[in-house]
Amino acid sequence: MAYAASPHVGEGGDPCALVVTDAGPLAALIVDLAPDDDRITAIYSVTNPDKLTGARGL
Known part of the structure; x- marks a missing residue:
């Protein structure tokens, strides 16, 4: 299984x-x-998969 991390800036301006x-x-x-x-x-x-469903488009 391959893993990747992608940096973003959250809605509050904090890095994520x-x-x-x-x-x-x-x-x-x-x-x-x-x-x-x-x-x-x-x-x-x-890490809750139900809370990450909207992250698929990032």
């Missing part, structure tokens, strides 16, 4: 990456940045 396989999206990783100095304050991972 979509990890995909041959079967479709595997995970979305979102980095939450502090508004004043771009420090990473949190990293979120979405």
